[in-house]
Amino acid sequence: MRLPGRPVMRDFSRGTAHLSVNTATLRKQLTLPGIVEACAARGIPAICPWRDQVAAAGLDATARQIKDAGLVLSGYCRGGFFTAADAAGLKAALEDNRRAIDEAATLGAPCLVLVVGALPGALQGTPAYTDMRLARSQVVDGIAASLDYAKAAKMPLAIEPLHPMQAADRACVNTLEQALDICDALDPERTGALGVALDTYHVWWDPKLEAQIARAGKQRLTAYHICDWLNPTRDLLNDRGMMGDGVIELKKIRGWVEAVGYTGFAEVEIFSDRWWSLSAGEVLDTCIARYQTVA
């Protein structure tokens, strides 16, 4: 019996209709053309490629190969890194984001994922400053300055809140609430031009997660990424877990996401020295099996 008001979740137990693979998951095993081939061979209908992989394979060739293989994109990784130590750096970041938007459009991506940046230079080891409020204000300015260009290209921008353990070096947007505050400020009309990429790895711990997913609604839930939080976790970047190997309540979170009307892909994105050490086939077969059982 279906309870009133309680939407039935999509059935993932057969097939792969809603599965996407973020190509970073296989970046150590295969080049992008090989990943496209391997996904197509297994009936995985979507991927989310990274810019460096696309650049290595060629933008137009990649667009063609993906189309010929019958795949679609669940997103394009990534724009962002809007913070900088000086005006020249801020300008360069905006220009780079425009290129990323153009590439995403050429590839037919449904959104450009934004890893917004944090303390500039921190990722390279030496932060130019430590003022988190300044970093956050530069991020808002950078998204604001990119939005018209993105709208003209009909390319939605998806802010990805990153886990607080990556607040210093990768993204100073660290909760879904904070990302939605930015959406409210820059796109109050909810045009769909600005949304969020929700990655279970980054947000699973958040006591406000369910409420903020409801707040986001379908229009702002632009992408949904899955993997698992291992217990224990041995590295802050490259020890993500395969779905089912950790503690994240994946079905519960997907239930919240689908309750607001999300109908897009569940995109598997796993940065993991362990999974990078296995064959691409084994990784993809495991992705499919876990997608069907625990995601």
Next chain:
Amino acid sequence: MRLPGRPVMRDFSRGTAHLSVNTATLRKQLTLPGIVEACAARGIPAICPWRDQVAAAGLDATARQIKDAGLVLSGYCRGGFFTAADAAGLKAALEDNRRAIDEAATLGAPCLVLVVGALPGALQGTPAYTDMRLARSQVVDGIAASLDYAKAAKMPLAIEPLHPMQAADRACVNTLEQALDICDALDPERTGALGVALDTYHVWWDPKLEAQIARAGKQRLTAYHICDWLNPTRDLLNDRGMMGDGVIELKKIRGWVEAVGYTGFAEVEIFSDRWWSLSAGEVLDTCIARYQTVA
């Protein structure tokens, strides 16, 4: 010129009047009696000891030694770990917290710090369940069930929000906002019996930090811990930085804390394989120097 409404921060540049050392900072170098001695010898007026160290040295002997040395406590570490897989486990946790409250009272601590617990068993490697909402509800129940005992003992409980990267195994209270929500629920009269232990390491990343510190106010800011976030951070537990070696805006955060009237100690708590490998004297001298310059 002092701007109206802008409180002057306490001057830490000379002396050690507001410095406390959490004894975990030296747990690999010295036993508790040795730490008390070393702190007293340097004019450090306060410590925050851990239960296991106190147990090893003897509760009454420790209370005596601390008093004789002229030291005071800035807190007692730690109660908490309220979650469990079954009723027996929940009961055992409550009993253990009562013992911790009694010990804190014997030692004359101003508060018992609560690391509230998370998925039960996760710290030992095997979580008994993964339902974060259940864990959080067990935590609220556990604090509620401990509060009368704590009040009778005149021992304030200080909820310590832990960094979200420790949400699975150590504490499912992960933001100051969440901790204050619990305070509001269980002690709406703001009696002072329930507050928070604010550790810069756990909360520095939070975009709502300043606002939530203002919300906490003097009555709920029961303890203030300092150390630094290293960039990069190589371990989720034991790679904390000495103040000044990382990216946390320590003076800015202390400014927010003192703006609401906090007059207590700045307690240095550093879990670090690097600092544990140095001599206790070198660590303490560095703590004093950094306290005077960057904290």
